Structures are given as structure tokens and as C-alpha cells.
Amino acid sequence: MSLDRYIISAPGKVILFGEHAVVHGKTAIAGSLDGLRTYALFEKRIDEYLELNLPDLGLQQAFLWPTSVLPYNLVNNIETKDGPQNLQFNDILLQKIKSIVSNGQDNQEINNIQQIAAFTFLYLYTCLKNNSQTSWNGMTICVRSNLPIGSGLGSSASYSVCLATGLLLAFGYISSPYENNEKQEIKKMSELINLWAYQAEKVIHGTPSGVDNSVATYGGVIVFTNGVIQNIRGTQSLRFLLTNTKVPRHTKTLVENVRTRLENFPKIVNLILDAIHGISESFKEILEKEINDDQELCTKIEGFIDMGHHLLNSLGVGHPSLDKVREIAAQYDLHTKLTGAGGGGCAITLIRNGNFFLKKKIHYNTNNTIQ
Amino acid sequence: MSLDRYIISAPGKVILFGEHAVVHGKTAIAGSLDGLRTYALFEKRIDEYLELNLPDLGLQQAFLWPTSVLPYNLVNNIETKDGPQNLQFNDILLQKIKSIVSNGQDNQEINNIQQIAAFTFLYLYTCLKNNSQTSWNGMTICVRSNLPIGSGLGSSASYSVCLATGLLLAFGYISSPYENNEKQEIKKMSELINLWAYQAEKVIHGTPSGVDNSVATYGGVIVFTNGVIQNIRGTQSLRFLLTNTKVPRHTKTLVENVRTRLENFPKIVNLILDAIHGISESFKEILEKEINDDQELCTKIEGFIDMGHHLLNSLGVGHPSLDKVREIAAQYDLHTKLTGAGGGGCAITLIRNGNFFLKKKIHYNTNNTIQ
Known part of the structure; x- marks a missing residue:
């Protein structure tokens, strides 16, 4: 069953130990921030427009694109439902999306962060919409966050997780945990969210470590070494x-x-x-x-x-x-x-x-x- | 030829790298301080008294002891002229000297640092006088220093090197470099000075590393690892x-x-x-x-x-x-x-x-x- 409206939320993160060393193959420990989160409201539209509201990024007027402008032909037939572990990043697609965003917004000044937020959304939308047969096409999204940007608190990753989750739900790749709460299934869905959130992080950061999207996806405390992520369920609360x-x-x-x-x-x-x-x-x-x-x-x-x-x-x-x-x-x-x-x-x-x-x-x- | 008066001077030191790690067997680098030094004037006396002036330690009235009070019987027959590399520290002698200093100074308040300076002098004096047949017996010593005490600048080591050098000269173990400036001989004499300065450092610090007395003896920059000292003659001046x-x-x-x-x-x-x-x-x-x-x-x-x-x-x-x-x-x-x-x-x-x-x-x- 596909709903017409979702609210998604994902937490920010702090690195507790191992920052910088993690870049050189050492272990880092990160924890999710309970009180600092990003929220995204996804609503199905009857018309075929994509509306992206980013009030906390200072965007005065929402982005609005007709879904028809997106270059679906650049997306390969990605077997996303089976959760391919090594999704190739599609740089040609990203370049095309950049030109669409640049050409489509003549009536307001768009700063760098707003632009990147738009690229990220359209990149995920184009990849995931490609094969999808669901009733969702046009949609209005409003993203709110109390995470400061660029302070190392994983604001971009929580944004990425919100986008990935909302789009995967809308296009039927995953179902709501209220509909399907089997442990094994939730694990699989979380992995798919994390995988696509990581793609979004690549749009934003180039070569992210994968720590931030993992924490925003799984919550709690994670241990990260050389791309391998391990959740720890400590008995202690700090x-x-x-x-x-x-x-x-x-x-x-x-x-x-x-x-x-x-x-x-x-x-x-x-x-x-x-x-x-x-x-x-x-x-x-x-x-x-x-x-x-x-x-x-x-x-x-x-x-x-x-x-x-x-x-x-x-x-x-x-x-x-x-x-x-x-x-x-x-x-x-x-x-x-x-x-x-x-x-x-x-x-x-x-x-x-x-x-x-x-x-x-x-x-x-x-x-x-x-x- | 034995002179009746000497002025000895030894520099302080700074540790450039490796402090604390040196205690655990790692390498430390120390350099001598050209401008911050200790100076000691040694003068032969015709009477049999030892007078120790320490104005920079705030000692109002010089220490004065008759040479006869010292427990020469507690000193083993140390082959110091041949430069024994592993001099045993004589703790029984030190305890006896402590009681002599404590009992001999009723007329002024002696603080801890002044006391330790007295112990150190009498310890070296008793050890080195023991076998000596020179004309020196009673002596007046005045020590001056512009090194702050207890700031890690090696004030005690420079004091120790001054005492060791003055006493080794007075009792004929070494000769003045003006009399004998053969390289090999100077090396040997320096080693003997360093050895006895290290004994003095033991009186003061218990278990010193040996870095400070080595720098005060040899000057320049030294490398110190696990008790092994190496002088480096760099081409650079810093x-x-x-x-x-x-x-x-x-x-x-x-x-x-x-x-x-x-x-x-x-x-x-x-x-x-x-x-x-x-x-x-x-x-x-x-x-x-x-x-x-x-x-x-x-x-x-x-x-x-x-x-x-x-x-x-x-x-x-x-x-x-x-x-x-x-x-x-x-x-x-x-x-x-x-x-x-x-x-x-x-x-x-x-x-x-x-x-x-x-x-x-x-x-x-x-x-x-x-x-």
C-alpha cells in the first residue's frame, strides 16, 4: 500500500573518537544526535511537478521543476531492489542535472548550498524514478532541520537519509515499518536507505567516508573502519x-x-x-x-x-x-x-x-x- | 701542579624533545643554555674548615663544618682515578651526612633546598677526599647561579658539575685543561666529572636520568636513550x-x-x-x-x-x-x-x-x- 504523504526524520551525528584518523584506515566512533534532526515532508502531487522547499537553507521561493526535464535516459538499469552493494556513481547524470538546475532558476539568486541540495534531490529522484511504476510522479517536499550546516554534525547526511527514505517509499522500493516490521526486512530496507543516502552524500561531498549516512540511517553508536560499519549496542548511556x-x-x-x-x-x-x-x-x-x-x-x-x-x-x-x-x-x-x-x-x-x-x-x- | 683557587662554571639545560618519554626508554634531546649558568669559586684554606656560601639559595650565613666531622670510614676504597663506570651510591654515607648537617646548624633556619645543597657537597667531599693525598683539605666555596631552581633548567646538575669539577681538581683526580689539553685526556676527565656529577644528582633527585649532568658536563646538544649519551655536533645553529x-x-x-x-x-x-x-x-x-x-x-x-x-x-x-x-x-x-x-x-x-x-x-x- 502506497500512502500519499510521509514525514521522514533522520538524526545528525557527532564523531566521538577517530576523526581524521578514519581517513587513513583507522577506526572512528560516531553517535547519533537525538535532539538535532532533519525532517522531510513528502506529498504526492496530481500534476507532474517537483517542488522542493528548503526554508532552513534560506531559500525564499521553492524550487519547481517539471518531471519531464529529467534525463532518465542517462540512468542505467540499476537493480536497486536487490540492493547492489557497489552502486556506481553516475557522474554524467550529475553534470546534466547541474545544467538543469542552473538554467531553470532565473528569478532568484541561488547560493551554493541551495544548489547542492537541489542537485542531490534531483539525482536521487532521477535514479529511483527511472524504473518505478508507482502512482507517485510529481511531489512536494519540505525539508526542515535544526542542525547547523557545515559544523561536522552530519546535516547533509541526515538530509540525504530523509531524501533516500522518502523517495524509496514513494517509488515502492521499501515499505513503511508500520506495514512490514519483520526484523530481517527492516534490516534490508535500512541497508537500501543507507546505500542511496551514500549516493546522495557523494553528490554533496565527492568522497564521503560513509560514517555520517550510516549513523543517520541506523542511529545509536557505530564503529567504522575502512568502510566496514558495525553497530554497537552499549549497555551504558552517556x-x-x-x-x-x-x-x-x-x-x-x-x-x-x-x-x-x-x-x-x-x-x-x-x-x-x-x-x-x-x-x-x-x-x-x-x-x-x-x-x-x-x-x-x-x-x-x-x-x-x-x-x-x-x-x-x-x-x-x-x-x-x-x-x-x-x-x-x-x-x-x-x-x-x-x-x-x-x-x-x-x-x-x-x-x-x-x-x-x-x-x-x-x-x-x-x-x-x-x- | 695544584692551584689554590679555581673558578668553575657549568651551563643549565633545556630538553628540546623527548621529556617524559625518556623515563620509559625513549630518546630525548637536550641542549645546554649558554647564558644561564652556575659558577663556583673554590679557594684553599689554611685551617681545616669547609665553608659553603650559597647566596642565591638565600642562605644568610655560610655553612661551616670542620673537616674532622666527616665519616671517611664509611667510604669504600673507590677506584675513582680509573673511572669506574658503575659507582655504587653510598646511602649509609648520605644518611650520616644528613645527621651532621641537621645537628650542626642551630643558629639559622635552613630550608630544604639549602639542606640538599649541603648534603650534596659533603657527600662528594667525603667520597673524593678519602683517598686524596693533596694539600687541599679545608676550603671555602662560593656558588652563584642565574638559573631558576625547579624550573627544569638543570640548575641542580650545573651545581653538581661545578662541585664535582672543583673537588676532582682540588684532590688531584683531574688537571686543569690549561695544563693538559690532550683530546683523549680531556675526554677521560670529562667522563670522570660526569660520573661524580651524576652521584651528586642522585643525592638531590634520587633516580635522575643522567641527561642534565651530561649536558652540563659536555655542553652542546646531546641525545640520550636508555642511559646512553651521544653528543651531536650539528651543522645548524638554532x-x-x-x-x-x-x-x-x-x-x-x-x-x-x-x-x-x-x-x-x-x-x-x-x-x-x-x-x-x-x-x-x-x-x-x-x-x-x-x-x-x-x-x-x-x-x-x-x-x-x-x-x-x-x-x-x-x-x-x-x-x-x-x-x-x-x-x-x-x-x-x-x-x-x-x-x-x-x-x-x-x-x-x-x-x-x-x-x-x-x-x-x-x-x-x-x-x-x-x-
Whole structure:
């Protein structure tokens, strides 16, 4: 049974340990952000238009394309229902879609992020619509998100998962979990969502690691090594405070700088990456173990946080704003590390269970920016 | 020919790379401090008294002991002239000397550092006087130093080298380099000085690494791994700015904390120590190599400095005051790392050749303390 309207939601993520090292084959640990999510409303239209509303990207007037402009002929006969694990990215299709978006919007200024959001939607739509025989054709989509963009919190991946899920549902590749909640079937459907979300991530990022879309698809905590993703169901619940320094940074440059440092000082930097790997593996171990002493658990994790932060600094991806967050949190005996690419962006602070907030009030800057 | 008066001088040191890691068998690199030294004036007395003046330790009235109170009977027949490489430390002698110092000074308050300075002198004196047939017996010694104490700059080692040299000269174990400047002979004499300075360091520190006395004895830059010392005669000259945060710290506690962290997280911390080792080895390599491009050399060393500092932070031996020095220096594009035990103490900043001081004036705090 195909419905005429869906609301899809997918969470953001934080990398807990292993950022940057993951690019060089080491293990990273990421967790989903319960409170920071992207929501997408999909509605079937009776006409044959695609309407994409992106109010949180500052798009004044929705994108509107007739479905007939899309180059379905460029899409190969992809066996998506059987979940091909190695979908080839269709760069010719993407180039064609780029020209469609550029030519079709004369009446408003479109910024880079809005454009990429449009490419991503049309790319997935064209690929998935191709073979579909369902009644969905035209549709109106409205995407909302409380995730800041470009802060390493996986906003693009949660957008990608929303699009993939909505389109896979609309075109009948998957069914709603309310209709089919068999465990094995849900697993298969999740894999298909993740696969297409990864394609969307490729439109956005070029060569994404696959961590973000996996967390946004599966939720919880995941362990990621060399493209292999493992969910961990820890027995422990951990609370983190997330601080956005609002200092903008450029992930690609930071990744490139680490690569240069690795090339210049292989003997040193390889060991640093291995040490970061060791933190991820040790963290995974203690999450899987039954540790009854909550204080002991937190003390260990605080050790990982401190070492993790300084090791990232030693790769050259720190920023004074992040150290400022550490310094402020340390006044309350709290331990902080940068999360994501660094060079600004966000920091996470472990909140030990207990009422520390009652002991001492934290004063924020009036403009909420740490500089 | 034995003279009646000597002035001895020995330099302080900075650890450039490998602090803390050296405790766990890794390589450290240390350099002597040309401008910060200890000076000792030795004068033969006609009476049989030992007078030790320590004005820079705040000693109001000189120590004065009759040579007859010393327990020569506790000293074994040490073959010091042949330079025994494994001198046994004589703890029974030290305990006896401690009681002599404690009982002999009723008329002024003696603080801990003054006491240790007295123990060290009397320990060396008793050991070396034992077999000596020279005319020196009573002597007046005045020690001056511009090295701050307990800042990791090797003040105790330079004191130890001054004492060892002065006493070895007075008792005829070595001769002045003005009398005997044969290379092989000077090498032998230096080894003997270093050996006895190491004994003095044991009185002061218990289980010193041997780095400090080696630098104070030989000068220049030394490489130290597992007790083996190698001098390097680099072709490069490097300038460092030394900043004393004046934040006091406790070396033993810091060393202990690193050991605890190593025990708690061996998989991670061993790799960090190896990475620090890698920095020392890489630094040694480039010092020994002919690098014509001075800018390239400095860029490499700045990389070592940054990584070295953050790796020490990841061992938990950092301090906000040290990060503050880094932050201030970074405003002038200068790179800084902590030196020594950390937790306060000193930082070193590489000064690239060129007139950066003329470009921008550095403003100091009025009280010269960084907090």
C-alpha cells in the first residue's frame, strides 16, 4: 500500500573518537544526535511537478521543476531492489542535472548550498524514478532541520537519509515499518536507505567516508573502519554537552593538511594515527563491557577525551576557540574534545551523571560565540 | 701542579624533545643554555674548615663544618682515578651526612633546598677526599647561579658539575685543561666529572636520568636513550626564546601521573611515547644532515615543536600557562613547546633567523608572570 504523504526524520551525528584518523584506515566512533534532526515532508502531487522547499537553507521561493526535464535516459538499469552493494556513481547524470538546475532558476539568486541540495534531490529522484511504476510522479517536499550546516554534525547526511527514505517509499522500493516490521526486512530496507543516502552524500561531498549516512540511517553508536560499519549496542548511556564555536572551517583543507603532515613526518604521524585508533578501540571495548561503576567508566572516558583532543591538536586540526571551550568546561571539572574536522566547528563535553549544573551556574557569552 | 683557587662554571639545560618519554626508554634531546649558568669559586684554606656560601639559595650565613666531622670510614676504597663506570651510591654515607648537617646548624633556619645543597657537597667531599693525598683539605666555596631552581633548567646538575669539577681538581683526580689539553685526556676527565656529577644528582633527585649532568658536563646538544649519551655536533645553529611561566610544579608527581596513564591505557600511551621518540630521532637526523635551506629546516622543527607540545599535553603534563605562552607566540608566527616536566615551568619558542622583533613589538606582562 502506497500512502500519499510521509514525514521522514533522520538524526545528525557527532564523531566521538577517530576523526581524521578514519581517513587513513583507522577506526572512528560516531553517535547519533537525538535532539538535532532533519525532517522531510513528502506529498504526492496530481500534476507532474517537483517542488522542493528548503526554508532552513534560506531559500525564499521553492524550487519547481517539471518531471519531464529529467534525463532518465542517462540512468542505467540499476537493480536497486536487490540492493547492489557497489552502486556506481553516475557522474554524467550529475553534470546534466547541474545544467538543469542552473538554467531553470532565473528569478532568484541561488547560493551554493541551495544548489547542492537541489542537485542531490534531483539525482536521487532521477535514479529511483527511472524504473518505478508507482502512482507517485510529481511531489512536494519540505525539508526542515535544526542542525547547523557545515559544523561536522552530519546535516547533509541526515538530509540525504530523509531524501533516500522518502523517495524509496514513494517509488515502492521499501515499505513503511508500520506495514512490514519483520526484523530481517527492516534490516534490508535500512541497508537500501543507507546505500542511496551514500549516493546522495557523494553528490554533496565527492568522497564521503560513509560514517555520517550510516549513523543517520541506523542511529545509536557505530564503529567504522575502512568502510566496514558495525553497530554497537552499549549497555551504558552517556550524556554529552555539544558546543558550537561557530568558527567556520574548511573540512577539505584540514584533511589535506593532515595528509601533508603525514607525508612530511610519516614516522611520527603514523604513530599518532595509531594512538587515535587505540582510543577508538578502547572506547568500543568499554562500551561493550558491563561496567557497573559509573564513576570509573566516566574517568576512563575522560582520559580518552583528553588524549583524543590533544592528539588531534598534534595533527594540526585544533583551534583556539576549541581550547577555550575546554578551558571553560575544565573549570567545572568537565572534559572536552573537538569533534569532527576541527579548526573550529564543535566540541563535545562529557557530562557525568549527577547534578553538576546545580553546583555552579555556567555563564554563557551573550552572543553565544566562543572566540 | 695544584692551584689554590679555581673558578668553575657549568651551563643549565633545556630538553628540546623527548621529556617524559625518556623515563620509559625513549630518546630525548637536550641542549645546554649558554647564558644561564652556575659558577663556583673554590679557594684553599689554611685551617681545616669547609665553608659553603650559597647566596642565591638565600642562605644568610655560610655553612661551616670542620673537616674532622666527616665519616671517611664509611667510604669504600673507590677506584675513582680509573673511572669506574658503575659507582655504587653510598646511602649509609648520605644518611650520616644528613645527621651532621641537621645537628650542626642551630643558629639559622635552613630550608630544604639549602639542606640538599649541603648534603650534596659533603657527600662528594667525603667520597673524593678519602683517598686524596693533596694539600687541599679545608676550603671555602662560593656558588652563584642565574638559573631558576625547579624550573627544569638543570640548575641542580650545573651545581653538581661545578662541585664535582672543583673537588676532582682540588684532590688531584683531574688537571686543569690549561695544563693538559690532550683530546683523549680531556675526554677521560670529562667522563670522570660526569660520573661524580651524576652521584651528586642522585643525592638531590634520587633516580635522575643522567641527561642534565651530561649536558652540563659536555655542553652542546646531546641525545640520550636508555642511559646512553651521544653528543651531536650539528651543522645548524638554532635560537630559542625561553619563557618561564613561574608556575611551580612537582616533577615527581608529573612523572608518576604519566606512569599511571601508561598503566591504565598501555595501548594508547605506548604509541604516544613512540611518537615522541620519533620526533627526537627525526630532529637528530635533520641536525646531523646538511640542510642548506634555513627556512625549510625551521619549518620542519616547528612541526616537531607543535607535535611535541600536543603529545606532551596528551600525556597530561600540560598547563594553561604553557598554552598561553604558545598562544602569545603564535601571534608572531612563532612555535612553542613546553620543556621539561611540564605542569608549569618553562616553554621554548623557536626564533627563526631574521628580524622578527623589529616587525612587531612584544609586550610583556608587568610582573613577567604568565598565568
